[in-house]
Structures are given as C-alpha cells and as structure tokens.
Amino acid sequence: xxxxxxxxxxxxxxxxxxxxxxxxxxxxxxxxxxxxxxxxxxxxxxxxxxxxxxxxxxxxxxxxxxxxxxxxxxxxx
Numbered sequence: 001x002x003x004x005x006x007x008x009x010x011x012x013x014x015x016x017x018x019x020x021x022x023x024x025x026x027x028x029x030x031x032x033x034x035x036x037x038x039x040x041x042x043x044x045x046x047x048x049x050x051x052x053x054x055x056x057x058x059x060x061x062x063x064x065x066x067x068x069x070x071x072x073x074x075x076x077x
Contacts, residue, residue, distance in 0.1 A: 008060035011040050028072060031065050
C-alpha cells in the first residue's frame with residue numbers, strides 16, 4: 001500500500017459495517033455515506049485534514065467502493 005493511501009484504506013476497513021443491501025439476496029449496493037462520514041469524522045487523521053484533502057480521501061473511498069462492488073458482482077456470477 002502506498003503511504004499516501006493509508007488513511008483511505010484504514011477508513012474503508014473501518015466502514016466495513018456500513019454497506020447498504022438490497023433485495024432478498026442481500027446484494028450490496030454501496031456504502032451508507034452518512035454513516036461513513038460519521039465514522040470518518042471520529043478519526044483525528046481525517047478530521048484534521050483541510051477540506052480539499054478530505055475530498056481526496058472521499059474520492060479514494062469511492063474508488064475502493066466501486067472496485068469492491070465489481071469484485072463481489074463477478075464472484076456472484
């Protein structure tokens with residue numbers, strides 16, 4: 001892992017219980033962003049960032065979210 005991505009990865013794993021699910025099959029549809037924001041705001045490394053850096057962290061979280069959803073979708077086939 002690149003050191004610059006460490007916070008993103010730590011927050012992604014910290015948010016692992018914040019997935020939204022749909023349907024009887026329990027398909028993950030994405031992260032519950034308000035819950036993830038609440039979790040992230042309690043992390044001093046995130047809370048201490050300037051707004052533009054927090055936006056970069058969110059971009060990284062969303063990229064990890066999309067990659068995880070694609071992986072789970074391919075495994076379900």
